[in-house]
Amino acid sequence: GVVAAASDDGAIYMLDSSSGDLKRELRPRRNEQSSPMVTSLYFLPRQPSRLLAGDMASRGRMWDFELGRVVNDFHMYEHQPDDDKVEGGGEGGPTMVNPPFVMAVDACDKYAAFGCGDLSFRLLSFRKKGEVVVKAVDGHRSFVNAVHFAQPAGGSPKKETDVHVLLTGGNDARVFIWHVLETKEGVFAKADGRIEHGSKVNGLCDAAGGVFGFAVCDEGPSISLYKVK
Helix, strand or coil, X not given: CEEEEECCCCCEEEEECXXXXXXXXXXXXXXXXXXXXEEEEEEECXXXXXXXXXXXXXXXXXXXXXXXXXXXXXXHHHCCCCCCCCCCCCCCCCCCCCCCCEEEEEECXXXXXXXXXXXXXXXXXXXXXXXXXXXXXXXXXXXXXXXXXXXXXXXXXCCXXXXXXXXXXXXXXEEEEEEEEEECCEEEEEEEEEEECCCCCCEEEECCCCCCEEEEECCCCCXXXXXXX
């Protein structure tokens, strides 16, 4: 197996999981002025040679790490949330002037999500012939530190399913539950619930047991478990 490790200097190191030996080093193109710090990585479930990376330059990249090259670039500035409403149905809070640098990334069979520093996340839909559709969604009051596609009740994690549930958590101590929908007009995320966790959310994952529940880690020493009916 392979382990991916991101570094502050913009490099991604592909390591053999058994020996720890370096198999490949991934870096941006040489003509870029700087290599921004890589903040998050995620292997695509159905394309094991593809790796999603997010960085502090507000950019996401899809790498083919076997070939050692970028196959797709996603500039977060190019995709902004709608001005007329907050899709989460909330009040939205104050305007965030921070750049949309990438704080977290996760993926399932059809979609990926990048949590960003401007209250929002970018939702990616993978379509046929390599097409990728990007939608920006807001609803948080601060950085989106964690994104996670949750396992539905009775389902298998990261497998193809008709139900796609996305969890997002932020510096605002909130967790949003989103239903991800796709129509002919594009891809959308509709808020289906909000939890006032009470502390900055640093990470999200499925809870054990095979039912739709999830765990939240924050600034404290404990892990909180939630079950969604």
